[in-house]
Amino acid sequence: MSNDSAPVQSPSETTEEVAPTDGAPRRDQLWKIRHSCSHIMAQAVLEIFPEASMAIGPPIADGFYYDFDLPRSLTPDDLADIEARMERIVKGNFEFKTWNVPSEEAIAYFKERNQQYKIELIQDLGVPEVRFYQQDSFVDLCGGPHVRRTGECKAFKLMRVSGAYWRGDSNKPMLQRIYGTAWKNKSDLASYLELLEEAKRRDHRKLGKELDLFSFHQESPGAIFWHPRGWQIYRGLRDLWRDIHTAEGYVEICNPIIYNKSLYETSGHWEHYNEHMFKVESEGEVYCIKPMNCPDTMLFFKTRKHSYRDLPLRVSEGQILHRNELSGALNGLLRVRQFAQDDAHLFVTEEQIEKEITNVVGMIERIYALFDLKFRVKLSTRPADFMGEPALWDEAEAALERSLNANNIPFIVNHGDGAFYGPKIDFDVIDALGRKWQCATIQLDFQLPRRFELTYTDRENTQKTPIVIHRAIFGSLERFIGILIEHVAGAFPTWLAPVQAVIMPISDEQVDYCHAVAARFRAKGLRVEVDDRNEKLGYKVREAELLKTPYMLVAGRREAEGNSFSVRNFSVGDRGAIGVDEIEAELLQKVANREFDVKLKTISWSHEEETETDESGY
């Protein structure tokens, strides 16, 4: 609290002996450093604003934060000031002391210091005794543990200030949250900052502009304007999706995008998802622009009677969806209001669940492998407010588990994290920078078929309700492209690259030759351009390199006469003269195999010892 305040009771214990609360996440040295940094920061903030109210200050993945109620908004200058004061506290190498205080006394202590949030925390804990921690003159309510001395916090940096609701409740006051990052030593901190720099360099919004892939306009916030080069990537992914799904026995349909609200009353979305749907009115009826494909795919299923012989029925649909996301949540390609999912719904019998899931898991593995994306799997089971028969849930969860095992895929179980309508498997892809992105999902749904009264006739000629499996592999195409751009840092594999080769005549003499070869390549479906501008070779090479074009084909007099090109690959360099036939064969082969001919620049860092966000440490 305030710096001049005396502790309630003289400190005796050291942090050493304090046992972590049971069931808490890993509380290793790094966790303690981050948590301690948060206290050190709070002390610094209180030095500047003695009247500040403190909320919570936990360690999080990569660092820590602390929420404050302050008399004015913080500026970047304040951050520098706070950081300098933190350095002083660290240099002081103060001991972290801790002791227990009866809750009543603690409340009185905080009341005296106008710390209403701390009082609320203590009251909510509802325990007879709470724990205090102190370093230097600063005392805080805290479960600990902490490092022994402030001197152990030697590698931190304050990152940013943002708003955060007290207790994460948008009805409660908005506090100011200061984020910092903290590491065991300076070199870990440096490599983390380097990672952030690299992430900034390959930010898909920046690259999208530089590579002329897409743009955004305020006339349609949250919606992507695809440029020719970006749309080519989109089409490439959609083609991949179609090829694989056709081969796996999927059929594709195309449904409307506007529906009478009655459809969503049937599906339950009107009740649960209303505020996220865009609506239009016509002739006194309310219509919704569809936010997902499931309800209308149910209508397709109902267009005729089905036999068990029809199942599994695998129906894909990739129509445009709209979701009215909050303006503040929009983020480049990653969070948009208009997008398409690579969606499919499988109508199956109970016995078919396992086999179908196994098949989808296999497809996911194959597709991610095409991009050299690693992934991590989470199986989410029955939540507290589940609907349906427990026995059916048990069997379905077991089937999901068997499918993962059948594919030899390790997974973690998130007990109680499933949707109310069924258990699910989520896939987080891990990109070249070690970042995780939730993409693929496989969800069992026992509810939607019931709501739409779907039936099929089984072997005994009785009517049964099918089970629906919702599944997507990319998630949304838009989002996946965003992730992919950052994963490959804008350098797409040849098969997916917007322009696969730029053909460069050295002088006017070779222009006709270059155009003739370009026409030949285009006839084979290759995407090539001729850069016949009146510029020097170095200029053209530079431009093609900046656009991360996989192939640069240079023709001077020698090459034109020998029906060849001097081949240069992106980020590889000059390979020397190669005959046109050979070049064509190489390109066609890479395209046919969807070869991942990208050298990924990966950054490994200590991400794996992640500290999950943990707000228990106040």
Added chain:
RNA sequence: GCCCUCGUAGCUCAGCGGUAGAGCACUCCCUUGGUAAGGGAGAGGUCACGGGUUCGAUUCCCGUCGAGGGCUCCA
């Protein structure tokens, strides 16, 4: 939606109470040049939009829209 920051030429950015500047890109001319920028000239902006303060606003204030960082949300 909420908090903070931001919005100057196609792009990246400088500037500032006295009606705007650079580099790149673009157009034209010269140059026909072997693997990351050849030279010259020119054109291009109601300084996001709407109010207000002021003799005067791109600059200060308020609002709107959009963007960025978070929070919330993401059945």
